[in-house]
Amino acid sequence: MSTLLSLVIEWAQDRGVRRCAALLLITSLVALSVGSARAETTPIPPPPLFQLFLKGGESIHCYGEWTRTGHRVVFTVPLDLVLPGETPRLQTVTLPESRIDWRRTERYARSVRAARYAATRGEGDYAELAADIAETLGRIRETPSPEERVRIAETARRRLAAWPARHHGYRATDVRQFVAMLDETIARLRQATGDHSFDLALIADTVPPREPLRPAPTLPQVIEQALDLAGHVEIPTERLALLEATYRLVDERARALPERWTRDVAKRLEAALAAERSADQAYARLTKSSLQRAQRLAAKGDVSGVEALGPRIQQRDAALGRKRPGEVSALIAAVDRELQAARRQRLLRDQWELREPLYRAYQRAVSPVLECFERHxxxxxxxxxxxxxxxxxxGKLESQLVEAFVALARVKPTPDLQAPHALVTNAVHLALTATRSRRAAAASANMQVAWDAAAAASGALMLVERARDDIARVTRKPSFP
Structure with a gap:
C-alpha cells in the first residue's frame, strides 16, 4: 500500500494530472479496504433466480441458468421458498424455445449475473484494477520519452474503459469518471509531443441495458407459477411430474398457507392430475388396441385395413383433445411399420399363388424319385x-437309380427350389455310388470297398431327408390367419 501511495503522489506532482491521480488514489484505497474487509468474511451471494419471459407476457422464475438444446429450452423451477445460501426443491421443465422472449430474458440474465458478481467478486476485482491502473500511471513519471508516456496512458485508458463490459458493468459510473479524467491527461500529454488529435478508438465501451431484478417469489407465488406452468409444458411425463410435485408441496406446507386459498389450489391440482391420468389411460388404450389390430391385419396381408387405421387414430386423437402428440406420432410410426409388413405379406402371398402351379409340377416330377428311396x-x-x-x-436298385438320375436332369426347378433339387440329385448320385460299390465289394470280398459303400449310402439317406423337408417348406402354402 505504501509503495502505491508513493508512486501516485510522486506522479501527481506533474502539472495537469493531479486531479486524476488523486481520485485514483482515493478509489484505490477505498476499493482495497473494502476488498480486504470482504475477504475476511465469506459473502452469501443472492440466489441464482433467473426469469424466462414468454412472448405472451408471462414470466417464469427459474433457478439457475437454462439450457437451449435443439428447439427446446430446459430449466429448473423452484418448488419451495428460495432463501439465500440454500437450494430449494427443484423440478426440471422443458418448453419450446419459440415461446420465449429471448431478448428480454437475456437482458434479465445479465442483471442476475451482475448482481451475483457484485456480491462475490466485484469489489476484489475492482480493487485489483484500481491498484494496477494507479501503478501503471505511476510509471509515466519515470518515463522520459513523451511519446512513450502517451502510449502508457492510452494503454491504461483502454484497459480501464473495457473493464465494465467484461465485468458485468460493475462500478461503470466510477470507471467512466476515471476515463474522462484520463482523456484530459492524455490530451495534455499529446500536446507535449505536438499532437493535437483525438483518437476515437478511445471512446469508452458501453454496458448493455438491464432489467430490474425482481424479488424472490413467495410460497403461494411458487405454487401458482407451477400450476400455470403446467399448462405450457408439452411433454406429458414432465407435466404430470410437475403437478404431482406441486401437490405434495401444497400438502406438506398447508399450515403455512392461507386455508381457503389452499383448498382452492388443491382442488385445481386434483382436477389437473385427474385429467392427466385419464388422458394417459385413454391414449394407452388407443395405442394397445390400434397396434393389436394393425398386427392382425398385417399378418393377413390386409393392406387396406392397416391403411385405414391411420385416419381412425387421428380422429380418436382429436376427440381426446390432442393431448399426447408424442404418443400419437409414435403410434402412427408403429402402424406405418405394420403397413410395410402387410405389403410384404401380401406380396409373398401373391408370389406363392403365382408359383403354386410350378410347385405342384415340380412335386409331380420328383415324386417318383422320392418314392424310389422309400421303396429301397x-x-x-x-x-x-x-x-x-x-x-x-x-442290379434292380442300380437300374432304378439311373432312371431317377436321368429324370432329375430333365427337371427345371424354380429359383427357390434349386437348392432342394441339388440335394435330391446328390442323394441319387450317392445312392448309385453306394449300390455299385456294394456290388464291387461283394464280388471281391473287399471290406474297404464295403465301408466306402456304407459311407455313400449314409450320405444318400441323410441328403434325401433334408431334400424332403426343404421341398415341403418351399412349396407349403404360407399361413395367413
Missing part, C-alpha cells in the same frame, strides 16, 4: 450297416 430305403440301410442286401437286388 431298407436296401440302402443294409448297405450302410454292411448287412446286405442280397446281391440279386443290387
Amino acid at each position: 430305403g431298407a436296401a440302402l440301410e443294409a448297405i450302410r450297416t454292411l448287412a446286405g442286401p442280397e446281391a440279386k437286388r443290387l
Whole structure:
C-alpha cells in the first residue's frame, strides 16, 4: 500500500494530472479496504433466480441458468421458498424455445449475473484494477520519452474503459469518471509531443441495458407459477411430474398457507392430475388396441385395413383433445411399420399363388424319385450297416437309380427350389455310388470297398431327408390367419 501511495503522489506532482491521480488514489484505497474487509468474511451471494419471459407476457422464475438444446429450452423451477445460501426443491421443465422472449430474458440474465458478481467478486476485482491502473500511471513519471508516456496512458485508458463490459458493468459510473479524467491527461500529454488529435478508438465501451431484478417469489407465488406452468409444458411425463410435485408441496406446507386459498389450489391440482391420468389411460388404450389390430391385419396381408387405421387414430386423437402428440406420432410410426409388413405379406402371398402351379409340377416330377428311396430305403440301410442286401437286388436298385438320375436332369426347378433339387440329385448320385460299390465289394470280398459303400449310402439317406423337408417348406402354402 505504501509503495502505491508513493508512486501516485510522486506522479501527481506533474502539472495537469493531479486531479486524476488523486481520485485514483482515493478509489484505490477505498476499493482495497473494502476488498480486504470482504475477504475476511465469506459473502452469501443472492440466489441464482433467473426469469424466462414468454412472448405472451408471462414470466417464469427459474433457478439457475437454462439450457437451449435443439428447439427446446430446459430449466429448473423452484418448488419451495428460495432463501439465500440454500437450494430449494427443484423440478426440471422443458418448453419450446419459440415461446420465449429471448431478448428480454437475456437482458434479465445479465442483471442476475451482475448482481451475483457484485456480491462475490466485484469489489476484489475492482480493487485489483484500481491498484494496477494507479501503478501503471505511476510509471509515466519515470518515463522520459513523451511519446512513450502517451502510449502508457492510452494503454491504461483502454484497459480501464473495457473493464465494465467484461465485468458485468460493475462500478461503470466510477470507471467512466476515471476515463474522462484520463482523456484530459492524455490530451495534455499529446500536446507535449505536438499532437493535437483525438483518437476515437478511445471512446469508452458501453454496458448493455438491464432489467430490474425482481424479488424472490413467495410460497403461494411458487405454487401458482407451477400450476400455470403446467399448462405450457408439452411433454406429458414432465407435466404430470410437475403437478404431482406441486401437490405434495401444497400438502406438506398447508399450515403455512392461507386455508381457503389452499383448498382452492388443491382442488385445481386434483382436477389437473385427474385429467392427466385419464388422458394417459385413454391414449394407452388407443395405442394397445390400434397396434393389436394393425398386427392382425398385417399378418393377413390386409393392406387396406392397416391403411385405414391411420385416419381412425387421428380422429380418436382429436376427440381426446390432442393431448399426447408424442404418443400419437409414435403410434402412427408403429402402424406405418405394420403397413410395410402387410405389403410384404401380401406380396409373398401373391408370389406363392403365382408359383403354386410350378410347385405342384415340380412335386409331380420328383415324386417318383422320392418314392424310389422309400421303396429301397431298407436296401440302402443294409448297405450302410454292411448287412446286405442280397446281391440279386443290387442290379434292380442300380437300374432304378439311373432312371431317377436321368429324370432329375430333365427337371427345371424354380429359383427357390434349386437348392432342394441339388440335394435330391446328390442323394441319387450317392445312392448309385453306394449300390455299385456294394456290388464291387461283394464280388471281391473287399471290406474297404464295403465301408466306402456304407459311407455313400449314409450320405444318400441323410441328403434325401433334408431334400424332403426343404421341398415341403418351399412349396407349403404360407399361413395367413
